[in-house]
Amino acid sequence: MSSPTLDTSSATPATALVTPPAEEKLTKKILTADHPTWCPGCGDFAVLAAFYKVLEKLQYPHEKIVCVAGIGCSSRFPYFMNTHGIHFIHGRALPLATGVSLSRPDVHVFVFGGDGDGFSIGGNHLNHAARKNIKLTYVIMDNYVYGLTKKQTSPTSPIGFKSKTDPTGSIDRPINPMKQLLASGATFIARTHAAQVKHMVDTFERAIKHDGFSVVECLSECVMFYEGSFDDSTPRKGGTYEIIDEAQHDVKDDVAAFQLADLPSPGKFGVFYEVQRPTKNALEQKWIDETQAKLGDTPQRELLRKRFETMR
Amino acid sequence: MKALRNAVIRLAGNSQDGIQSIGGILARLAGRTQQDVMTYMTIPSTISGGPSIFQVHLGSGEVLHPGDDSDVLVAFYQHSYDSHISAVADGGICFYDSGEVTELKHERGIHHIGVPFTSATVEAVGGSARDRGKNIFVLGMLCAVFRLDKDKVAGILARQFGKKDESVLRNAMLAFDAGFAYPVGDITTFHFEEGEHKDEHRISSDGNTVMAMGLIAAGVRYGSAYPITPWSSIMETLRTELPRYGGIYVQAEDELAAVSMTIGAAFAGHLAVTGSAGPGLSLKMEALSYASMAEIPLIVINVQRGGPSTGMPTSIEQSDLMQAIYGSHGDCPRIVLAPQDVEDCFYIALEAGRLAREYSCPVIILSDQALSSRIEAFTEPDLTKHWIEPTLDLSDRGADFKPYPLDAMTRHAPPGTKINGKYPHVTGLEHDEWGHPSGNAKMHQKMTDKRRNKLVDLSKKLPLPEIYGDQEGDLLLISWGSNYGQMKESVNRLRAEGHKVGAAHLRHIHPMPAGLDRLWAGFKKVAVVELNDVGVYGYGQLAMMIRAAYADPKIQSICKTDGLTFRIREIVTGSEKIMRGDA
Numbered sequence: 055m056s057s058p059t060l061d062t063s064s065a066t067p068a069t070a071l072v073t074p075p076a077e078e079k080l081t082k083k084i085l086t087a088d089h090p091t092w093c094p095g096c097g098d099f100a101v102l103a104a105f106y107k108v109l110e111k112l113q114y115p116h117e118k119i120v121c122v123a124g125i126g127c128s129s130r131f132p133y134f135m136n137t138h139g140i141h142f143i144h145g146r147a148l149p150l151a152t153g154v155s156l157s158r159p160d161v162h163v164f165v166f167g168g169d170g171d172g173f174s175i176g177g178n179h180l181n182h183a184a185r186k187n188i189k190l191t192y193v194i195m196d197n198y199v200y201g202l203t204k205k206q207t208s209p210t211s212p213i214g215f216k217s218k219t220d221p222t223g224s225i226d227r228p229i230n231p232m233k234q235l236l237a238s239g240a241t242f243i244a245r246t247h248a249a250q251v252k253h254m255v256d257t258f259e260r261a262i263k264h265d266g267f268s269v270v271e272c273l274s275e276c277v278m279f280y281e282g283s284f285d286d287s288t289p290r291k292g293g294t295y296e297i298i299d300e301a302q303h304d305v306k307d308d309v310a311a312f313q314l315a316d317l318p319s320p321g322k323f324g325v326f327y328e329v330q331r332p333t334k335n336a337l338e339q340k341w342i343d344e345t346q347a348k349l350g351d352t353p354q355r356e357l358l359r360k361r362f363e364t365m366r
Numbered sequence: 367m368k369a370l371r372n373a374v375i376r377l378a379g380n381s382q383d384g385i386q387s388i389g390g391i392l393a394r395l396a397g398r399t400q401q402d403v404m405t406y407m408t409i410p411s412t413i414s415g416g417p418s419i420f421q422v423h424l425g426s427g428e429v430l431h432p433g434d435d436s437d438v439l440v441a442f443y444q445h446s447y448d449s450h451i452s453a454v455a456d457g458g459i460c461f462y463d464s465g466e467v468t469e470l471k472h473e474r475g476i477h478h479i480g481v482p483f484t485s486a487t488v489e490a491v492g493g494s495a496r497d498r499g500k501n502i503f504v505l506g507m508l509c510a511v512f513r514l515d516k517d518k519v520a521g522i523l524a525r526q527f528g529k530k531d532e533s534v535l536r537n538a539m540l541a542f543d544a545g546f547a548y549p550v551g552d553i554t555t556f557h558f559e560e561g562e563h564k565d566e567h568r569i570s571s572d573g574n575t576v577m578a579m580g581l582i583a584a585g586v587r588y589g590s591a592y593p594i595t596p597w598s599s600i601m602e603t604l605r606t607e608l609p610r611y612g613g614i615y616v617q618a619e620d621e622l623a624a625v626s627m628t629i630g631a632a633f634a635g636h637l638a639v640t641g642s643a644g645p646g647l648s649l650k651m652e653a654l655s656y657a658s659m660a661e662i663p664l665i666v667i668n669v670q671r672g673g674p675s676t677g678m679p680t681s682i683e684q685s686d687l688m689q690a691i692y693g694s695h696g697d698c699p700r701i702v703l704a705p706q707d708v709e710d711c712f713y714i715a716l717e718a719g720r721l722a723r724e725y726s727c728p729v730i731i732l733s734d735q736a737l738s739s740r741i742e743a744f745t746e747p748d749l750t751k752h753w754i755e756p757t758l759d760l761s762d763r764g765a766d767f768k769p770y771p772l773d774a775m776t777r778h779a780p781p782g783t784k785i786n787g788k789y790p791h792v793t794g795l796e797h798d799e800w801g802h803p804s805g806n807a808k809m810h811q812k813m814t815d816k817r818r819n820k821l822v823d824l825s826k827k828l829p830l831p832e833i834y835g836d837q838e839g840d841l842l843l844i845s846w847g848s849n850y851g852q853m854k855e856s857v858n859r860l861r862a863e864g865h866k867v868g869a870a871h872l873r874h875i876h877p878m879p880a881g882l883d884r885l886w887a888g889f890k891k892v893a894v895v896e897l898n899d900v901g902v903y904g905y906g907q908l909a910m911m912i913r914a915a916y917a918d919p920k921i922q923s924i925c926k927t928d929g930l931t932f933r934i935r936e937i938v939t940g941s942e943k944i945m946r947g948d949a
Binding site: 135140143153338342346349 | 570582590610618622635656749781791
């Protein structure tokens with residue numbers, strides 16, 4: 055069953071970035087910058103490797119790629135990418151990226167961060183970027199723990215998880231990222247796993263090609279402070295990695311997506327939800343175009359002079 | 367018949383009576399008839415209801431202040447009469463609604479003229495209008511009394527009401543004509559001397575509208591904000607106007623998102639603006655420290671209001687000066703400017719844009735509640751001289767490109783710029799010249815020096831403000847923000863009393879122009895006039911800054927925080943006390 059309020063009829067391909075291929079072939083070598091500061095064994099290395107692979111495949115012009123992040127281990131991501139990058143403050147990567155996306159329709163905006171940055175201090179921004187359907191791709195490396203500050207409870211830590219801020223075990227119900235994103239109106243919602251590089255690459259590619267706000271939650275183990283957190287979804291450690299069968303699951307069906315999101319750990323992986331709804335980028339541009347069409351060729355300076363005339 | 371050079375008219379009623387509307391029409395009329403004007407209003411912070419005044423100071427010469435006392439009071443209710451009759455000058459006139467005001471105080475030769483505003487309006491308009499339109503009736507009456515240009519008023523009414531239902535304009539004109547024709551009895555009818563601004567294009571508007579126009583002329587096309595009084599009307603104007611110029615103004619989910627989106631647009635290469643009032647500026651502080659560290663050009667407007675906390679949201683105060691300069695973590699140099707009057711809201715916005723780009727840092731504009739809403743008439747800005755085309759510099763950068771050079775000003779390469787080498791990172795971590803995180807102590811000192819020296823450089827380039835009045839003597843008044851006119855008028859009065867007094871107004875609050883102490887070298891005392899508290903040490907916020915910079919004990923303070931703008935007599939009395947030495 056599709057939600058009756060969803061407008062899936064007016065897909066807006068006009069806003070999809072149509073960029074010519076890069077002049078110089080983008081390779082992992084070109085895209086590599088500083089050596090990551092992550093701990094050996096950190097899941098984020100695999101996420102970085104998958105992102106290189108996707109960019110090698112997509113071949114966007116080098117200068118049109120921009121990586122944005124807030125604060126956290128995973129938010130160091132931009133330093134490891136030889137692309138335009140900005141490392142912002144804790145929790146505000148999404149609004150910053152919104153400013154870039156809305157004011158620069160010619161660039162591809164990628165946001166990277168962790169569960170604390172995305173679901174806790176920046177939680178409100180996630181809701182609003184989602185409902186506004188800002189054109190960008192957001193990868194949340196979820197490790198269920200605060201790593202950079204050395205093992206405090208995170209908004210996705212399961213009940214019972216022992217941390218420095220919950221020495222007898224976490225008592226607060228964790229956030230269910232898929233359900234929260236569904237409720238906020240994100241138009242592309244997926245879940246993947248740092249130990250599943252091929253699935254990660256495929257999921258990232260679909261997210262990036264989506265014309266709208268696309269979010270990928272990527273389970274990424276913190277081997278220092280929450281070792282074994284994702285063993286139940288890691289086949290070589292005895293877990294199961296079950297990919298959503300889209301022949302059975304209609305990705306336009308939000309109620310079905312909610313049901314998928316309710317499965318007990320480890321749940322399923324893949325695209326939970328994907329619909330077309332006009333982006334804020336497109337709607338703002340529509341307003342600009344309609345306004346300017348009425349004004350004809352009047353130079354901008356003349357527009358302001360005429361405004362002054364009404365104040366005489 | 368008596369020719370007037372100045373008249374102060376105070377309209378006192380409730381906030382929903384439309385007195386702001388007719389006050390605004392009187393003010394716009396002045397702008398069109400070469401007269402000068404300054405208005406002043408109080409509004410309750412509730413949506414509807416509560417006592418409210420709108421005061422209009424009309425003058426044939428320069429109008430520097432909204433008026434301490436009023437020559438004419440228009441009282442809509444008994445409570446309006448009771449609260450404001452004491453503000454009528456001796457021998458002034460009080461028009462009152464004779465259906466509402468029943469107890470009069472006959473004192474000080476004030477002429478009382480009772481007019482049934484309500485019933486006369488109902489009679490004129492008829493139908494189910496009730497008392498709606500009584501403000502327009504009063505406007506008609508004032509037009510007759512002051513011999514204002516009736517045709518021009520009709521033109522303004524037509525523009526204001528003509529877009530609505532036809533009957534609205536018809537009813538307004540019926541009320542206006544009834545007021546104009548109403549026999550007000552045995553009083554002299556006044557008329558104004560001809561204004562002094564004959565050959566200029568004059569416009570009249572409020573500070574927030576003029577600020578928004580200034581931002582557009584400065585090349586601002588993007589930004590984001592969150593609604594808060596008294597800032598909101600700037601964001602509403604930008605939201606409405608910018609699409610005409612190809613830009614977007616975003617209403618954000620909160621103050622933190624607003625400043626972050628604006629930094630995003632600035633990082634993307636645009637000149638961008640965010641704004642708020644005091645509490646919102648506090649919420650933006652972490653991101654503003656980032657903008658200093660990352661060297662992001664940014665305009666931030668703070669329309670100050672009464673604080674702390676929710677405080678007095680519709681009253682004036684200038685108590686965010688320290689917050690603007692120092693209200694963040696870490697040493698984070700940024701530029702702080704303050705417009706001196708409504709006209710200056712335009713030029714300060716242009717200057718803020720220029721400085722933000724030149725020094726690649728945040729620029730905070732401290733406006734205030736009085737400037738935001740009051741209407742003044744001034745010469746239309748010449749856009750052939752004051753217009754900056756928006757630019758987006760995506761030119762290729764060479765292999766030696768460094769985002770944070772130590773020997774040059776930072777000029778960021780926005781996304782979309784081809785870099786013939788390593789791509790730059792913009793960051794809030796302390797960094798080396800290429801934007802790599804750096805924990806090196808020497809590098810932190812060098813980068814701190816670099817960021818601070820931008821402001822040192824600017825302070826040396828800023829001109830000293832001119833001294834108004836005596837160039838040396840007993841007392842130099844220094845002020846900032848919306849006190850400009852009142853301070854000049856106070857100097858006029860003090861000099862008329864025989865004191866040797868001058869005044870200097872600071873538009874550049876931080877950094878201040880270098881060598882500021884040259885201003886007061888020839889004066890015995892200095893008094894800093896500002897609308898904030900004297901605090902624990904007995905000095906207002908700007909006075910504290912100047913004392914800290916120059917350690918001169920002759921600097922003293924004239925401060926108050928009653929939510930209202932300075933009255934001339936408050937500055938005059940304060941000055942006299944300081945000159946006597948008993949302050």
